[in-house]
Amino acid sequence: MTTPQGGCAWVTGASSGIGAAPAPLLARRGWQVAASACRAEALTAAAAVAGGILPVPVDVTDLAAGRAGVDRIETQLGPIGLAVLNAGRMQPMTARTLDSGAIRAQVEVILMGMVHCLEALLARLIARRRGHLVVVTSSPGYRGLPGSVD
Template identity: 35%
Template sequence: MTLADAHAVVTGAGTGIGRAVALALAEEGAKVSLLGRRIEKLEEVAGAAGAMAISCDVTDPAQVSRAMRAAREANGPIGLLVNNAGAAASAPFAKWDTESWRASLAVNLDGVFHCTHAVIEDMIEADGGRIVTIASNAGLRGYAYTAPYCAAKHGAVGLMRALAVEFAGKNITANAVCPGFVDTEIVAEAVRLITHKTGRSEDEARAELAALNPSGRLIAPREVASLVLELARSDRTGEAVELA
């Protein structure tokens, strides 16, 4: 797939990985539509990337439908979708209730479904497209105290594998990127939680999380963005690529 002039939609694009992906796509000449709940953050990225910012909560299918329609009106049919919106909360399994369980699945799994479902007809009609979902290595293995997040990310990986099979031979690819701990707001929040509950310093908490990555360091968002661009350009499909 040629990224120049392709219309790419990036969800959760206001900060972290989404921001890095949006900027990287813009550098490649793509027409980028940015979706997210915090319009101020989106507009900051839009200004830097020459992109379009659209307020959207991916857990609401009606909002997703309106956002994709607005994106099409501005930039044409959607050829690349980057499902990045997500949230991670931590608690012992016994303390999760149905409401908090559903909230985690809503953003981390249902949102992937809503956005992918909203763009797939564009790709079918164009005889081609790319879907890249930012999952997590929590979609490949388990972590304590994050049961809903792990379950949702496993589901997101499974969805990409299912779509890869369904659209095999139709030039529509579906892949998942599964990073370990990335230097984003989500990790910053985890650091704050660790320091609050354990009394460790922020540096100690960051080092503890970094040590969980085989590299021994936190991943930079631009590294994830580079992998997204690699998958968007290629014919590889059904992969869950770990980056740790």
């Protein structure tokens, strides 16, 4: 695992759920952390759990917002050395409640949101020849689970 000397950390989906854990954990270990999600108030509340967390609201379905978020983070905290791409949205459904609109919305966040963050970030990591990426995915990527389409 990279060290805080390798730059700051960026966690997406950091306002609630699984993503609310790594930002304070990294901050307590000495990282400067940027925390992103859509809901600015929830993000600020989650960031207040530990010092050293900068809330940077970003909707990952919007590539331009992702680029602007990365610009802001690197301007305020320095190079991103670790990105935890965790933003996601899940609506449980079954064969009886299958809803293509809801599935499309999930794909926009879980898949394209992660791709947008990578597009905003990768050229910088490659140019610096350093940086670590953590992508949070889902076990239904390996096999189906009841009520889950992701």
